[in-house]
Amino acid sequence: MENENIRKELVVSAIENGSVIDHIPAKSVFRVVKMLNLEDTDTQVTVGFNLESRKYGKKGIIKVSNKYFEDEEVNKIALVAPTATLIVIKDYKVTEKRNVKIPDEIRKIVKCVNPNCITNHQQVATRFTVIDKEDLKLQCHYCEKITGKNNIDIL
């Protein structure tokens, strides 16, 4: 048992203060990094993927020091990582744990699937209403076409 704990500690080091996004599908880790703009951050970020998970097989994890996410900021990752959990760490302790939820409206981050949509031709920020959260379907606020889960392209 002790060995087991040590191994885990080596794989993902603990953080003092900040946020951990756990249970990300392994293949979506880099999309999540991009969606949260972590490439541009100065704070310490640890990204792990293809980690063993009892529940999900292979998972990804992102640890961000000294950063706390707003609901609106983090919920958008539910588009690519519906199973993700947000863990808030303060002074090495877990103070909060919650699942990400697909928001009712999505702005800016998804590209409209319709090549003739105005958002793909002029400087118009995309905006979608989520019309189906289970079988992810986004309806464009502008052209009214539906972008399905297989067509979701993150801007």
Add this chain to the structure above:
Amino acid sequence: MKNRSLVSITDYTKEEYIKILNLAEEFEKNPTQRILEDFVVATLFFEPSTRTRLSFESAASRLGAKVIGFSDATNSSVSKGESLKDTILTVSNYSDIIVMRHPREGSARFASEVSTVPIINAGDGGNQHPTQCLLDLYSIRKTQGKLDGLNVAFVGDLKYGRTVHSNVMALCNFNTTFHLVSPLELKLPSYVKMHIKGNNLNYHQYTDLSEVMPVADIIYMTRIQKERFSDPIEYEKVKNAYILTASMLSGCKENMRVLHPLPRVNEITEDVDVTKQAYYFQQALNGVYVRQALLASILGVK
């Protein structure tokens, strides 16, 4: 409705449709009223559509409004690369209402968000054309004496035809039974059918036009375009199956009328024009009254 843009047919409620139709009826009785003399109507046609533009300009002129605008983007600032936003903001300064047609889908919604004056969408690509839909409702009500509980058949390209989609959406408010006649490749999209089901209404699908003849109160014809088919052989197979001829009308209901958004190509033969079922030219005229009603009500005069 004062100062509210009309972008999509679902922007209006059933009560608002009826208000517009009643107002259009008034204008049909008395089409020339100089009630918009103090107003400037801009018609911005980023792609040409002579019929729709003339219908709007006729409506505005009969009400005494001044009309400014362009009929083709090639001779406007758009050809110099001006953004839609800038064009709309500029024209908002010169006019009290903007009627626009644009080839991109969603352009009218975007324009309504940046404009300081209301926008009437006169067609945004394959998306919405709400004034066509309202004039169709007007024509249906006028020919049938009511909108509730009718059997309406849509024929032809039900997959890509935007008028069909908006008409189905709007008619879902009126307890309609839908009869959908199309080749298999051009069936009504499932999200529109879900809308019908969501309103606890029924639809029936057919591939043979003659089957709806005994039941339909309205037959709404649309054009089947060759370029919609992935397989040209499929097109050749079906292209003549959805043509309405005068002899096919023999078994139809007494009150049945044929509508078509026009322009027609060959989907209604000319021998239908002289039958009493033909209503498509009157339908186009009704467009002027409906557009008068929209201009007057959005500008807050009626």
